[in-house]
Amino acid sequence: MLIDPRSKTENCPRSRLYWAGVLNGGRTVGRKRLSASEDELQISLPALVDSTIPQQFHAGRERVINRHQSSTIQPSQPPRCSRVYTRHEYVGVCLAGVLFLVWLFWEFYDDRRSNVPKGSLGFLPYIGETSEFVKNPAEYTAKRIEKFGNLFKGAFMGVRAVVSTDPDFSYARDTQGDHSFHISLPWSLRVMLGETYNMSTEQSGLQKLVLGILSPEGLKPHVKHIDAIILESLIQWEGQTVVEVSSACKKITRRIALFMILGNDHSEKKIHDQISDLLPIFIEAASSTPIYLPGTAYYNGYQARLKIEKLIARLIRRRTKASVEKFIGPSHNVLDALLKYQTSEGEHLNLRQISDVVCILFFGCQNPSAAAMTCTIKELCDLPSVRRKAVAECDAVEARRFFPGPLTLAEVRNMRFIQNMFKETLRKYSIVPLTVRKAKEDVEINGTLVPRGWFAVTMSCNMHMNPKLWMDPDEYNPSRFENPPKVKNYLPFGVGTHMCPGKTLAEVMVSIFFYHLLHKFKWKLDGKYEDMKIEYGTFLPTPVSKEEIRIIVSRRRPKRKHLSSPPAIWPGNMKTQSSKF
Numbered sequence: 001m002l003i004d005p006r007s008k009t010e011n012c013p014r015s016r017l018y019w020a021g022v023l024n025g026g027r028t029v030g031r032k033r034l035s036a037s038e039d040e041l042q043i044s045l046p047a048l049v050d051s052t053i054p055q056q057f058h059a060g061r062e063r064v065i066n067r068h069q070s071s072t073i074q075p076s077q078p079p080r081c082s083r084v085y086t087r088h089e090y091v092g093v094c095l096a097g098v099l100f101l102v103w104l105f106w107e108f109y110d111d112r113r114s115n116v117p118k119g120s121l122g123f124l125p126y127i128g129e130t131s132e133f134v135k136n137p138a139e140y141t142a143k144r145i146e147k148f149g150n151l152f153k154g155a156f157m158g159v160r161a162v163v164s165t166d167p168d169f170s171y172a173r174d175t176q177g178d179h180s181f182h183i184s185l186p187w188s189l190r191v192m193l194g195e196t197y198n199m200s201t202e203q204s205g206l207q208k209l210v211l212g213i214l215s216p217e218g219l220k221p222h223v224k225h226i227d228a229i230i231l232e233s234l235i236q237w238e239g240q241t242v243v244e245v246s247s248a249c250k251k252i253t254r255r256i257a258l259f260m261i262l263g264n265d266h267s268e269k270k271i272h273d274q275i276s277d278l279l280p281i282f283i284e285a286a287s288s289t290p291i292y293l294p295g296t297a298y299y300n301g302y303q304a305r306l307k308i309e310k311l312i313a314r315l316i317r318r319r320t321k322a323s324v325e326k327f328i329g330p331s332h333n334v335l336d337a338l339l340k341y342q343t344s345e346g347e348h349l350n351l352r353q354i355s356d357v358v359c360i361l362f363f364g365c366q367n368p369s370a371a372a373m374t375c376t377i378k379e380l381c382d383l384p385s386v387r388r389k390a391v392a393e394c395d396a397v398e399a400r401r402f403f404p405g406p407l408t409l410a411e412v413r414n415m416r417f418i419q420n421m422f423k424e425t426l427r428k429y430s431i432v433p434l435t436v437r438k439a440k441e442d443v444e445i446n447g448t449l450v451p452r453g454w455f456a457v458t459m460s461c462n463m464h465m466n467p468k469l470w471m472d473p474d475e476y477n478p479s480r481f482e483n484p485p486k487v488k489n490y491l492p493f494g495v496g497t498h499m500c501p502g503k504t505l506a507e508v509m510v511s512i513f514f515y516h517l518l519h520k521f522k523w524k525l526d527g528k529y530e531d532m533k534i535e536y537g538t539f540l541p542t543p544v545s546k547e548e549i550r551i552i553v554s555r556r557r558p559k560r561k562h563l564s565s566p567p568a569i570w571p572g573n574m575k576t577q578s579s580k581f
């Protein structure tokens with residue numbers, strides 16, 4: 001960078017020239033400090049002016065040259081500097097230098113050990129391939145598979161990762177326990193959900209406790225209530241002119257989540273209703289852009305979470321004041337179980353920890369199950385043959401029953417075709433398309449190295465659409481699950497320590513929902529949805545439908561006694577029901 005320090009002196013004729021140029025030409029470009037002899041000036045100044053300055057400056061230029069000719073500069077003075085730079089140019093060059101150094105640093109730290117898989121960390125340091133990945137993780141991965149194979153390295157959002165669509169690698173990653181990897185959520189989600197549950201391990205007992213309540217055994221006594229909530233909601237659908245499927249399904253799964261997590265004590269209904277109103281704001285915010293400013297979705301969501309925490313504190317106060325007998329015997333909802341829970345050191349959970357677990361369960365329960373219902377309805381609208389088979393199965397179940405009444409867990413599990421439909425939806429749409437772990441140390445799996453601090457990402461959405469693992473993967477065909485697939489090839493709920501604890505609950509909810517919707521109701525699309533497609537959300541990649549699917553629902557059979565009066569969860573007979581808990 002060349003600058004002549006003498007050009008700054010007051011007496012310097014070039015300096016006067018400069019200011020004369022500014023005053024006469026009236027343009028900022030005149031700020032360029034000229035460092036040339038008289039002869040040279042006549043050549044370089046016009047060139048400079050011609051290349052950068054519009055005509056209006058030319059008059060000023062003439063005056064500058066005339067004044068210069070009458071100045072005291074000696075014509076024999078040698079040129080001191082052939083090129084001068086503006087402040088902006090300096091800043092630009094410095095910035096480019098810094099960026100180059102950062103890039104070199106980034107490249108230097110790329111782990112090039114031979115057993116780290118091949119791949120690209122992107123051209124830009126830090127940013128890596130973020131934009132392409134976030135836009136559509138499945139498409140990004142498909143392109144890299146063609147280039148590098150089932151395992152490759154990539155860089156996004158400031159982290160480096162080994163990305164896997166290899167069933168053996170992915171299965172081994174999750175089944176080797178907690179010593180090598182820990183679960184990793186984006187910070188925005190960590191703030192919302194807390195880390196109490198995610199960071200817990202099988203040994204800590206907290207996972208066992210939640211898994212116990214949501215296990216098939218634990219769910220058995222609740223199936224009739226889940227059945228009642230669903231049937232009651234569907235009867236409300238019938239009364240509406242048009243049903244917006246996605247939001248209506250979320251309402252159902254939210255009600256079930258509230259019931260399973262908080263119970264159904266009638267005296268607490270007001271608090272449950274308040275939590276129910278806050279939940280959509282909290283859940284939607286978790287996948288929104290994380291900008292914590294008043295008015296943004298993220299801000300509102302966090303405020304909603306704080307309010308939920310206060311309401312949970314009120315519930316806890318009520319319950320701990322309630323009779324001791326209530327706390328003797330098995331817990332039938334998650335909150336009661338958390339209140340009784342003691343760590344290995346004999347300590348109870350504090351309010352923050354209890355709210356963390358409750359919030360992560362609300363978050364896990366509502367959206368994925370509702371998305372599975374929505375995607376299945378879309379497929380049933382597109383494929384009448386699949387729908388006919390599903391209806392036939394529901395009718396057969398009904399025909400085998402002696403008494404009307406809610407479904408039992410055994411009946412739910414016997415609806416093979418409906419179960420397969422659910423499995424096929426999870427395969428085709430991969431409701432949770434990827435899972436992420438961070439390596440605590442250098443970990444080698446089947447000869448592939450994940451360096452310490454790197455992430456290991458399993459792209460289950462690509463595994464589920466791999467033509468080498470699934471015949472005609474684009475086709476929606478529930479019958480393919482008549483023969484169970486290889487465990488490693490199909491991971492919609494993950495596997496190992498952090499496998500989804502709500503797997504059975506999701507199965508039960510979705511199966512009962514379709515049993516009632518197909519057996520008791522007729523429904524058709526309102527309008528056309530030819531261009532409807534499932535898109536990935538930005539920050540939390542979960543398929544979301546671009547357009548709301550709308551259906552019109554009507555009763556399929558003449559009114560039956562048990563259908564017209566479903567067991568109400570609120571209020572009515574609630575007192576008698578809750579006493580059974």
Ligand code: HEM
Pocket residue numbers: 174183197198214360361362364365366368369372426431432435436491492493494495497498499500501502503505506
């Ligand atoms: C169709 C429905 C569902 C799908 C596809 C699904 C899928 C998943 C997946 C893939 C994971 C991540 C596992 C991992 O990181 O390896 C997960 C975690 C989790 N899910 Fe689900 N889930 C569903 C329903 C539910 C329900 C109904 C609940 C709650 C009752 C729930 C609660 C959770 C929780 C708490 C976690 C975190 C587990 C942990 O970190 O240890 N999910 N789910």
